Amino acid sequence: MTAVDTPTVRKGGRISRLPPWLRRVLPLLAILGPGLVAANAGNDAGGILTYASAGSQFGYRTLFLMVLVTVALVVVQEMCSRLGAYTGEGLGALIREQFPLRSGAAAMVLLFIANAGLTVSEFAGIGASMELFGVSRYIAVPVGLAAIWAVTVFGNYSRAERVFLAMGLVFIAYPIAAVLAHPHWGTVVSNLVWPHFLHTKAFLLLAVALIGTTITPYMQFYIASAVVDKGVTPDTYRNERIDTVNGAILSDVVSIFIIIATAAAIGGTGPLSSVSQAASALRPVAGAAASQLFAVGLLGASVLAATVVPLSSAYAIAETAGVERSLSRKFREAPVFYGIFTAQLVIGAMVALLPGNLVELVINAQVLNGFITPVLLTYVLILANRRSVLGAAANGRVFRAVATVCVSVVAVLSATVLVQTVAGWV
Amino acid sequence: MGFNKPTWTPGRDRIGSSASRSRRLAEIRERRQRQTRDRLAARELEGSLLSLAALLGSDVKAADGNTIGSLRDVVVRWTAGAPYPRMTAIVVRTGKRDVLIGARWIEMRPPATVRLRSSKAYARAVERHPDDVDLAQDVLDHQVVDSSGTQVVRPADVYLAETDDGIEVLGIEVGLGALLRRIGPSFLRSRIRPQHVIDWQDMASFAPARADGSRPRGRRSDMAGRAGTGLELGGPAGDVKRLSPSEVRTALRAYKTRSDRDST
Numbered sequence: 001m002t003a004v005d006t007p008t009v010r011k012g013g014r015i016s017r018l019p020p021w022l023r024r025v026l027p028l029l030a031i032l033g034p035g036l037v038a039a040n041a042g043n044d045a046g047g048i049l050t051y052a053s054a055g056s057q058f059g060y061r062t063l064f065l066m067v068l069v070t071v072a073l074v075v076v077q078e079m080c081s082r083l084g085a086y087t088g089e090g091l092g093a094l095i096r097e098q099f100p101l102r103s104g105a106a107a108m109v110l111l112f113i114a115n116a117g118l119t120v121s122e123f124a125g126i127g128a129s130m131e132l133f134g135v136s137r138y139i140a141v142p143v144g145l146a147a148i149w150a151v152t153v154f155g156n157y158s159r160a161e162r163v164f165l166a167m168g169l170v171f172i173a174y175p176i177a178a179v180l181a182h183p184h185w186g187t188v189v190s191n192l193v194w195p196h197f198l199h200t201k202a203f204l205l206l207a208v209a210l211i212g213t214t215i216t217p218y219m220q221f222y223i224a225s226a227v228v229d230k231g232v233t234p235d236t237y238r239n240e241r242i243d244t245v246n247g248a249i250l251s252d253v254v255s256i257f258i259i260i261a262t263a264a265a266i267g268g269t270g271p272l273s274s275v276s277q278a279a280s281a282l283r284p285v286a287g288a289a290a291s292q293l294f295a296v297g298l299l300g301a302s303v304l305a306a307t308v309v310p311l312s313s314a315y316a317i318a319e320t321a322g323v324e325r326s327l328s329r330k331f332r333e334a335p336v337f338y339g340i341f342t343a344q345l346v347i348g349a350m351v352a353l354l355p356g357n358l359v360e361l362v363i364n365a366q367v368l369n370g371f372i373t374p375v376l377l378t379y380v381l382i383l384a385n386r387r388s389v390l391g392a393a394a395n396g397r398v399f400r401a402v403a404t405v406c407v408s409v410v411a412v413l414s415a416t417v418l419v420q421t422v423a424g425w426v
Numbered sequence: 427m428g429f430n431k432p433t434w435t436p437g438r439d440r441i442g443s444s445a446s447r448s449r450r451l452a453e454i455r456e457r458r459q460r461q462t463r464d465r466l467a468a469r470e471l472e473g474s475l476l477s478l479a480a481l482l483g484s485d486v487k488a489a490d491g492n493t494i495g496s497l498r499d500v501v502v503r504w505t506a507g508a509p510y511p512r513m514t515a516i517v518v519r520t521g522k523r524d525v526l527i528g529a530r531w532i533e534m535r536p537p538a539t540v541r542l543r544s545s546k547a548y549a550r551a552v553e554r555h556p557d558d559v560d561l562a563q564d565v566l567d568h569q570v571v572d573s574s575g576t577q578v579v580r581p582a583d584v585y586l587a588e589t590d591d592g593i594e595v596l597g598i599e600v601g602l603g604a605l606l607r608r609i610g611p612s613f614l615r616s617r618i619r620p621q622h623v624i625d626w627q628d629m630a631s632f633a634p635a636r637a638d639g640s641r642p643r644g645r646r647s648d649m650a651g652r653a654g655t656g657l658e659l660g661g662p663a664g665d666v667k668r669l670s671p672s673e674v675r676t677a678l679r680a681y682k683t684r685s686d687r688d689s690t
Contacts, residue, residue, distance in 0.1 A: 096567050096580060101608045322569050322580030 043171060043254055044305035045125020045298060046118060046366045049359055050213045051255050052278035054206055055262025057271045058198065060183075060191040062259060065207055067192060069214045070252040072406040074245050076377060079384040079395070079403065080220045081244045084227030085237040086393045091224045092319030094383055107379055108320055112344070114217050114372040115313040117365035119348030122309060124358045125302030128275040132295035138353060145349040148307050153331055153338060170297030173285045175257040180284035181264035188260055201420055202271075208417045209363055211410055212370025214255065218312040220380055225315050234393065272359050310344035371418060374411035381407050460670075468619040468671035473536055474678065476593065477618045478561050478584035479608050480538040486518045486527075487541045495520035497540055499562040500586070502595055503555075509627045510594040510681075511559065513586065516540070517552055525549040529592055537616040565598070565657065572663040573630065581657075582608065585623065587678060596678070597623045598657075600668060622668040625677065630660035 054062040080091065087094060095104045126144040127137025190196075197203060223244065232240045258281075265281040272278055279294035286293040311327075318325035318337040325337040352361070381403055387394045395403060478500060485493045499517035513529045531547040534540050559565065561584050570578045582604035585596045601621025607614055659666050669677065 093569065101567070101605065105609050320580075322577060324577050 043251055043258075043301060044118075044122060045128070045302040046121040046305075046362050046369075047213045047255065048171065048258060048298060048301065049125070049272065049275070049278060049362045050206075050209050050366050051258040052262045052281065053272040053359070053363060054210060055259040055264075055281070056266045056269050056277065057206065058203060059263045059267040060187055060260065061196045061198060061203070062206065062210060063188065063191040063256060064193070064195040065197070065210060066214075066252060066256050066259065068409075069211055070249060072211075072410065073215050073248045073252060075399075075403050075406050076215055076220060076380065077223055077244050077248045078241060079380055080224045081227045081232075081240055082237065082393060083380070083383055083390065084224035085232040085240060086234050086390050088228055089224075090228055090315065090319045091221045091380065091383075092316035093322075094224075094389065095379055096320045096322075098383060098386070098389060099379065103379075104320060107376060108317055110372050110375055111217055111221065111316055112313050114369050114376075115309050116344060116347055117368040118216065118218065118309045119306060119344055120351040121362040121365035122302045122306035123349045123352035124362050125298055126306065127352060128358045129295040129298035129302060132275060132279065132291050132298075137358075141349050141353055144303060144306070145345060148303065149342065149345060152307055152311070152327065152341065166300070170293060170300065171254060171258070173282055173293060173297070174254060174261050177282050177285045178257045178261035178264065181261055181281070183260050183264035192256075201417075201424075204413070204417050204420070205367060208370035208414055209366040210370075211413065212368070212373055213366040214252065215373050215377070215410065216369055217373055217376045218309050220376065221316045222308065222312045225312075225319070273357070274359060306345070306348070310341045310348070313344055314338070314341040367417075370410075371414050374407060374414050377407045377410065460672075464671040466672075467675040468621075471620055471671060471675055471678070472618050474587060475596070475618055475620065476534055476536050476586040476588070477538070477599075477616075478566055478586065479582070479604065480615050480618060481534070481540065482562055482566075484538045484540060486516070487539075488547075489542050489545045494518065494542070495525075498524055499560045501526070502559050502561060504557050504559050510596060511626070512591070513593040513595075514558070517560070518549070520549075524552050526552050532593075534586075534588060534593055537618050561595070568657070570598070570624075570657040570659065572659040572666065573661050576663055578659065578663045583618075585620065587681075589682065595626050596681070597625045597669070597674070599623055620669075620671050620674050622670070623674050624659070624666060624668060628660050628666050630658050 083094060084090065089097075092108070095107050099107070123141050123144065127141050130140035131137055197207075227240060230240075261284075262278065262281040265283065266277060269277075275294075275298070276291055279291040282290040282294050314337050315325050317340050318334070321336060323336045324334045326334060329337070331338045352358075381395075383389055384403070385395045385400055481497055481500065483496055486495050486497050488494050495518040497516055498519045500513055501515040501517065502511040503514045504511050513532075515526045515528050516532055517524050518527055527542070527547055527549050531542050531544065532540065533543050554560075565581060565584055567580050567582075569580055572578050579600045581598035581600060582602075583599035585599060586593050587596050599620060599622070601623075603619065603621045607617065607619075
């Protein structure tokens, strides 16, 4: 997905060597803009399991929250792609230039921590999906790690990325499953337009996890860098904005259908305890093959995100340091970039191998992201408000108000859960 | 049976191995000496180099010792002929507004003392001259690219030094130590120890920001050297030398004697 510095697909020579059917499919995938790609990366292992858990634990009650989160996601992603298009620099670079060094360093540390948590959850997703095929995660995770590293450092990343992306398309099965499962449409609609929230700690915690998995910091850093790399200028920004907004909405529509499908199938059975439970929501579509179908999709999404998330930290930190960052360079030419990528990958895989409940681990990583998201969003908001950065394209009065409300709601929610958790320990 | 194991094995050249060992020892010794030399040089330089990172935000004092504001930026003039750009003014924040004070009124002492020379200094409104480079706004923390467009580093600090005819920019610090110094506790801020310095002479071009304040658009690495995009090195990144503290000291001495000779 990080189309950053991967212009290989545009070169005719490479494509002509592919089999004919792939030659027809590839251009279709190649036109996917960074906006669509970035937002759909949100439907990764963590995303799918969190949405499924929301459906199984609280039925349709979280749907209204998802509508709000979609609005916030659109607002945030638009700001980031605008920053990229108008300044020609990624968020990492802008943070180094525009903020005092200490706050810039703090932002990078937070991003690294958030992404470390996510990488763990992606590897947990790889392990869990292969366990559905009967392969032990102690084999699947190390093999996955080696494959991802080799493809990214030595191989043709852009081609591999499209294969993973195509595997992730399996999750389009969820809307179909949701329809086939005959949910109570009346309840669904009433939950979508009016909040039916519960005043329990479990609900609040899941709400933060939902926010954390939908508005993920790496998506913001990714989209800004990708827009810069694509060479979007202020003149061509109009199309880019359409792509960004569409991508955010489309990805959240899939998320909402995952919740509906799971709620209709196993709603009210308490928190998700295993991956096969999440797979059972696909039974209306695939019947007995539901578990395999789910595993393919989960594997594709996890492998893709396990590559993109460490890459986004590597890009951001290398941008901040000002050193060379590009997949087209060799390891020796961009040691910092590849070093951070490798470190995050290895740490993620090792933590994912610790014994324990994979689903719980994955959802905890989303909660961690939920805490870090509002902090990093504040940087984005300040940058997008600044006229010295964006000139006439800086946030207008109305947009600024909407964006501020979005960020503060997310912040208040996270803070509440944080205080409750800390109070729970004491 | 092991007691009469031969101490000499055929084919193993003991003399050769001891020679390589002594060479290794000599290398280690030399590295130690170099490190000591650099440490001493760095400590010595602490008294003669001005650090932009330490200067920024520090108090600007009037001749009578009263604080008139805090330093916001240092303005230098980029002239094609001269290797080292000279400071022309400083931007001082007084109350809620910024004013420009010309370099001839200013006296700077390492590590971070800024004073007005006389009780009557002339301050004017901030305006940008096309050849002006604002060090904090345009150089510090901004991308440096090499002649092929490869992104190399962002300067962690900018070093200046006082000569007879004014204050000039000597080079940029690219070491990690300077970054840590700025992130760390504030009492360490004035501990200026150069680590890896790129001589300003190695800078091929610096195109200052446009007069209207707009920034150029597009990928930074594609536009090296264009207006407002930042610093470009004169050669490939591998060829540009990063000076160690003792080399900086040597360069500084040579530079001072040269400027003395020029002024006489």
